[in-house]
Amino acid sequence: MDAIDIDDLVHAATGAPLRRLTAPDGTHWFPVVDVAKRLGYAGTREALRTVTLPEECLAAARELGGGEVGGTGYPGRSTGIRASTRMVSLEGLVQLVGACRRPEAGPFRAWTAGVVAAVQRYGGYGLEPSPVHAGFLLPPELVDVLVRLEGRFDEQAVAYVEHTEYAELLRETRQSLSRVADSLERLAVPRQRTGAAVALTPQELVESWAITGDMRTVASCLAPALVRGGVRYRPQDVTRRTGLSGERVRDCVRLLLERGCMREVGTPAPDGTRIYVLP
Numbered sequence: 042m043d044a045i046d047i048d049d050l051v052h053a054a055t056g057a058p059l060r061r062l063t064a065p066d067g068t069h070w071f072p073v074v075d076v077a078k079r080l081g082y083a084g085t086r087e088a089l090r091t092v093t094l095p096e097e098c099l100a101a102a103r104e105l106g107g108g109e110v111g112g113t114g115y116p117g118r119s120t121g122i123r124a125s126t127r128m129v130s131l132e133g134l135v136q137l138v139g140a141c142r143r144p145e146a147g148p149f150r151a152w153t154a155g156v157v158a159a160v161q162r163y164g165g166y167g168l169e170p171s172p173v174h175a176g177f178l179l180p181p182e183l184v185d186v187l188v189r190l191e192g193r194f195d196e197q198a199v200a201y202v203e204h205t206e207y208a209e210l211l212r213e214t215r216q217s218l219s220r221v222a223d224s225l226e227r228l229a230v231p232r233q234r235t236g237a238a239v240a241l242t243p244q245e246l247v248e249s250w251a252i253t254g255d256m257r258t259v260a261s262c263l264a265p266a267l268v269r270g271g272v273r274y275r276p277q278d279v280t281r282r283t284g285l286s287g288e289r290v291r292d293c294v295r296l297l298l299e300r301g302c303m304r305e306v307g308t309p310a311p312d313g314t315r316i317y318v319l320p
Contacts, residue, residue: 047061047063047069047131048061050131051071051134053148053149053152054134054135054138054146054149055076055079055080055134055138055146056079056145056146057079057191058191059071059072059075059076059079060072060075060122060189060191062102062105062122062128064105068130068131069130069131070100070102070105070128070129070130070131071128071129071131071134072122072126072127072128072129073085073088073089073099073127073128073129074126074127074196074199076088076129076134076137077137078198078199080137080138080141080143080146081141081142081143082137082141085127088137091137091140092133092136092137092139092140094129094133094136094137095133097130098129098130098132098133098136099127099128099129099130099133100127100128100130101124101125101126101127101128102122102123102124102125102126102127102128103124103125105128135153138150139153241268242268243261243264243265243267243268244261244264246260246264246267246268246319247260247261247264250297250300250302252297252300252302255285255289255293256293256296256297258283258285258293259279259283259285259290259293259294259297260293260297260302262279262282262283263279263294263297263303263317267303267317267318267319268319270318271306271316271317271318272316272317272318273314273315273316274294274314274315274316274317275312275313275314275315276290276291276294276313279294294317298317301320302320303317303318303319303320304317304318304319304320305317306318
């Protein structure tokens with residue numbers, strides 16, 4: 042039997058009862074998610090980042106099999122403690138309380154400090170018997186039910202927070218996609234003046250212009266995009282594909298414009314990109 046009732050100790054440390062698992066060796070373990078919530082941590086990750094606990098202070102519930110959960114048989118499916126639930130030992134719980142900055146944890150920190158000081162000075166710490174008022178005691182079965190119900194509520198609250206965060210992520214993603222779509226729409230090549238589709242192939246288009254030499258080379262480079270609705274033109278792109286100099290490419294494009302083979306729409310982009318469509 043424990044010298045101090047574990048539920049009383051936990052209530053004094055955290056201000057509320059916690060679901061627990063008592064291992065066969067008598068050690069008590071608690072769900073990290075419950076401890077983090079009661080001590081005001083944002084979540085289990087923040088709690089375990091705040092305090093670097095030894096490995097022996099953490100374990101999965103399945104590793105503590107054969108014990109008791111809140112006074113009932115393990116595994117504690119009725120308590121909401123799954124086999125994969127991450128658990129923290131009483132020693133780890135005390136360390137998390139020590140790092141907690143909530144005012145409610147102050148009395149327990151002061152008490153633990155007094156225990157350490159007494160052990161250092163006297164070699165031990167004595168407990169004074171406390172009178173028990175039977176009129177205020179709840180049956181253990183009722184206490185277990187209350188703890189289980191509270192544990193289920195806590196898990197549902199965590200699930201609700203996760204669902205809310207996921208919904209917020211979806212909303213932000215939808216807004217981002219909408220902005221991308223707007224940007225793409227602004228960058229889209231304007232439609233041709235005529236609504237009729239161009240029936241010519243790129244080769245037929247170049248042949249219809251009756252041009253030769255470098256002009257034909259440049260036109261052949263631009264024609265595939267022109268028959269599809271428009272071409273985004275940068276001299277360096279055409280130079281790279283044709284091997285002609287940038288100056289010669291610009292001269293050929295200017296001549297194609299002067300002959301009415303194509304026309305420019307919009308204004309040049311900051312990087313020099315121009316948009317050409319069929320007349």
